Amino acid sequence: MAAPSGQVDWARLRAYIATKEAYEQQHGLPAPLSDLEREAIMTLIPQPRPPxxxxxxxxxxxxxxxxxxxxxxxxxxxxxxxxxxxxxxxxxxxxxxxxxxxxxxxxxxxxxxxxxxxxxxxxxxxxxxxxxxxxxxxxxxxxxxxxxxxxxxxxxxSFSRPPPLASPSTTLSKRPASPPSLLPTAPAVPSTVQSNAAQPAPLAKKRQATSPASSGNCNGNSSENSTATTASPAPNGREEDKSTAVVQVNALARALGVPLPRYVLTEHREMTDFWSVRVDFHDSPLFPPNLGSVHEVYTKKAAKEKSAELVKVWMEGIRFQRDQARREILQREKMAREVEVRVS
The missing domain is CATH 3.30.160.20 (Double Stranded RNA Binding Domain)
Incomplete structure (x- = not known):
């Protein structure tokens, strides 16, 4: 007999429950429920939520x-x-x-x-x-x-200072890939020459500091993300320390006749004052991919300096290759002149 309108048919509900219980006793598995059945049961008997x-x-x-x-x-x-x-x-x-x-x-x-x-x-x-x-x-x-x-x-x-940077004379833990050989006879860089190559090539002439509007790299970018081609005065009025890797890289780039690198710095989204650096060489094919890239370095200045250290080591290798090739050419010319003198 159906329940009167507006009343719950408890008999049918008990029969429904008995059917599901019988299924679980017979098969040892949870009784199958449709999405509608599950939603109705969850509404009537909500499961306890963990805190x-x-x-x-x-x-x-x-x-x-x-x-x-x-x-x-x-x-x-x-x-x-x-x-x-x-x-x-x-x-x-x-x-x-x-x-x-x-x-x-x-x-x-x-x-x-x-x-x-x-x-x-x-x-x-x-x-x-x-x-x-x-x-x-x-x-x-x-x-x-x-x-x-x-x-x-x-x-x-509290951390009073970031980890110290490796000094120029210290072997870096991660060096860039070996530079591509520009000349077929260029040998590897010996350790004795490498230590001497750490000194930057002398600048031809010290330039006067210019305003931000006139200073910048060869592409016209501001000095915010890259090192300017002219020496900018430090906040205390003195010129920038020429022992930094960034300045040494610029001197090497001028001596080699290659584009000055531009340092693109990106701050970590979650860590305050942690920076990653990508170096832009203005699409020059001379430089290997990802040269100078560093990740998650504490403070903007330290990240840029660490990136420049990697670029400097690579450029010093290129300079040594060119110097070695030049010496070999001069030696061959000298030997040729000596032969001509003997023949004559």
């Missing part, structure tokens, strides 16, 4: 502190990894997506958060956040907490 934090409770940039630590410790941030997990939170219609994140740093056996660092007794997983970036900040916070408590990071995460 979710809407945002971080503090405004500290933990990710920035952790990245600074990685740059000083490892000279890159690539050693630190973040693993994300998305969790679907059911609701009346559809679901929300929450995020948890785990941070792994070199030299540790655990990922953070972990028991004792962000996971309290009785908890099994890291906390969920509605925003992916907040989950990443939460993971970075507990990684920093571990570093603080084990005296691996300065208190408060």
């Amino acid at each position: 979710v934090q809407e945002s971080m409770s503090d405004s500290t940039n933990w990710l920035g502190l952790l990245n600074q630590y990685a740059q000083v410790k490892y000279l890159t941030t690539r050693n630190i990894t973040f693993t994300f997990e998305s969790v679907n939170l059911p609701k009346a219609k559809g679901f929300d997506v929450a995020w948890r994140c785990l941070c792994t740093i070199p030299g540790t056996e655990a990922s953070f958060p972990c028991p004792g660092y962000g996971i309290e007794p009785g908890e099994t997983d890291a906390r969920l956040f509605m925003k992916k970036q907040d989950a990443k900040q939460h993971a970075a916070k507990w990684a920093c907490d571990y570093l603080y408590k084990n005296n691996l990071m300065p208190a408060g995460g």
Whole structure:
């Protein structure tokens, strides 16, 4: 007998439940449900939602502190990894997506958060956040907490200075590819000559500093992203230090008759004052691809200087090849004249 209009037919509902239970007892599997059935059941009996934090409770940039630590410790941030997990939170219609994140740093056996660092007794997983970036900040916070408590990071995460640059006499950890041979007889650069080649070629004449409107490279670009062809006065009134790699590269470029490089700097989206550099040689075919490229270097000045160091080493090799070829030509001419004298 059908239930009167406006009343729930409980008998049919109990029969429906009994049918689904019988299926599960017989097959040992969850009873199949259509999307409409699942949505109706979720509306009547919503599943418990795990606790979710809407945002971080503090405004500290933990990710920035952790990245600074990685740059000083490892000279890159690539050693630190973040693993994300998305969790679907059911609701009346559809679901929300929450995020948890785990941070792994070199030299540790655990990922953070972990028991004792962000996971309290009785908890099994890291906390969920509605925003992916907040989950990443939460993971970075507990990684920093571990570093603080084990005296691996300065208190408060203060870093007084960036990692020092390699000096010109120090062998760089990553050298650019060997320069293409301009002449067939050009040998490799010996170590004794390489050390002497570190000094820049003398400038023919010191130019006067010009205004930003008149100074710039050969393409008319401003000196913001590239080194100007004229010496610009430093903020303290003195001329720019000629021992820097950027100035030495410009001197080498003039001596070799090649375009002055332009340094294109890009700041990291998440890490404050971390820079990547790409060097533009104005489409000259002489230079190998990606020469001078560096990534995630702390401070704009240090990134540009590190890039220039790589370009300088390559240019010194080209200068040595040309000098060696010139010496060989002069030697052959001398020997030819001596032969002519003997014959005559």
